[in-house]
Amino acid sequence: MDLEKPSREQPRRASGQPRHVPEEPGGCLAVAVRIPVRIVVLVLVVPVRMLWDALVVSGRFLNDVLLRPLGRTLLWLARAVFVWPFVGLWRYVAVPVGRALAWLGHVLLVVPAVWLYRHLLTPLGRAAAWVARGLWAALGWVYSGLLAPVGQAVMWVVRGLGAVLAALGSGLWTGAARLAKYLVVVPALLLYTWVLVPVGRAVARCVRGLVWLVSTVVGGVGTGLYWIARILFVLPALAVWRWVLAPVGRVLAVVGREVGDALGHAWRVAGHVSLAVGRFLATVFRWIFVEPVRWVYRRVLTPVGHAVRDAVLRPAAEAARAAGRAARQALAAARESARQARADLRRMLFGGPSRPRSAALGEPSGREPRTLGSSTTALTKD
Template sequence: METDKRPPAGGGDGCLVGVIRIPVKIVAVLVVLPVRVVWELLVAAGRAVHRHVLRPLYVHVLEPLLRALGWLLTTLLKLVFVWPWVVLWRYVVVPVGQGLAWAWRGLYEQVLAPAGRFLTAYVLRPLGEALAWIGRGGMRYLLAPLAKGIGWIGWALGMTLFVWPWIGLWRYVLAPVGRGIAWLAAVVHRYVLRPVGLGFVWLVVAVYRYVLRPVGLGFVWLVVAVYRYLLRPVGLGFVWLVVAVYRYLLRPVGLGLAWLAGALYRYVLAPVGQVLVWAWHVAGRIVGALWRGLKWVGWVLVGWPASRVYRHVLTPVGHAVREVWRTGRAAVREARATVRRALFGAPPVEPSRSRARTLGSTTAADAAPADEISLPRRQG
């Protein structure tokens, strides 16, 4: 294996890349080729397992099992959540409703309707007619004066029972009591509630002025002092420390790691990747060549002998059997014709012209057929 003498395509690759590339190629050929072969075998095995094991297992086992489980789950859900309500509605609610409707219909038809018709015919209608006759006769001479007297009495009773008591209650009870309650409320407000409220307000102002305000100012001063003399210096120191760590540690380390990663990618990973890709293609070509070789070996060991046997053994035997069959069939036909002539006589003979020549042909009809000429056989 000769080393490639041409300069690298990138322009920046040197002898270091060549020194790395050659061992990597050797290792890739020794490692990637078996991996590629094993991968192709695993792919073929996976396809065979999927076609002959997993798919029949799914079609003939898992799918019926899942369908049975779905049917069982559906039936269970119907049995728990649907059928009890259907049975309750069909055999309890509907019969009870129909029975109640039938009872109400019977009660109405047999009791209420006859009673109503009886009351209307024999009680209410005669009573109404009598009241109408009495009303027409007594309205003019009795009820009108009586109504006027009853109206005046009603007005007097209404005023006595519903107006004057409320006026007296308001004038002699509620108004004096309201004025007394208002005077009592004014006294309580002036001599009790107002002093108590002023005292409470003074207490709140005093607590705010002499307790809450000093405490609040002290808390604010404490917070300002903690921020100014503790948190701010600590925060500035922390920020300075972070900036210093970034500037003098993280940034140089990051730049170094970036340069190292770039160099590693450029001088190691990229050549190794190229070699692996090349090795993968080479492995594919080798596998293809191996497959073609296996196909050629299969043809040499199985296909070519089978074609030779078919061409030089089975085909002549078939032709011979066909000739024997044709000869036997012609002999049987000739024997049958001879027996028929012997038993029933010869058939009518055609004229010599029509018997000697066929229609549209110059060859005699009774001429002996020529020997069968088979097609030229292809030589292997």
């Protein structure tokens, strides 16, 4: 088993041997076409890829800044103009009106119809069914007691007449059959056997000979036309295809494959170039515009804003709050003074409020609860 195992396994590559790299198909023609095509395509594709990346970035910026907010605004306006009015109309007008109409239809149509069916149509139907059952019973008695015996008697008479007519007709049919056999069938059989069959066989032989002659002529003409067409059209076309079109097609296939590979390679390289250019422009824009604006905001505007907030806005807010508190206190004092003045005027005009009289001594001020030692009757009171 150990001796057979290396023969079954695939040969392993030694560690010192170089790895074989498969060559690209196409040969010297592909190698001769590849480098110039890739250079030309790279020169042509780089501006297109950069323009494409610029358009993509511009489209994304417009989508995020303009189109998406505009679309949301238009969607909200469309809902406010078209959807919400119809929803309100449906919810607060159409549904209540529909329920009211349904209730009216139930009261005006369904309830009278149910009452009419229950108290008028049902008794009439039952009466009509009872009358129909009586008529059916009467018709059954007329059929079984009168019509059935009369029909049986008529059928007996008809069967007797049919038997008599059948006996007479069988004799007439036998005579007519014998006359037809000797006057029509036998002469027709003789005519078919001794006249029509020989004539038909002769006509069939003539037709077969004519068909063989025509097929032979047509086959010869067809064979000649086939070889003429093969020599004049098929063989030249085959030679043109084999010796002209196939090599040209192979060359064009190699060129097309190389052009496609070059376009893909150039598009990827142009993507890296466009990414590097975009990063460079972004860095330049950041150092020229963003960083100065950030420095101005952080080093100038923020301290100025803090100083304005601490020196102007906060004291102004404190003064405004103090003025508001003073105004509220003044208004509260004025309202209290007005309330006291109205109370004094009311007391001067109508007098003070009446005080409740004190209860008489010895009378309870309210109902006392009952206990075991007390009673509410006059006889048991102490």
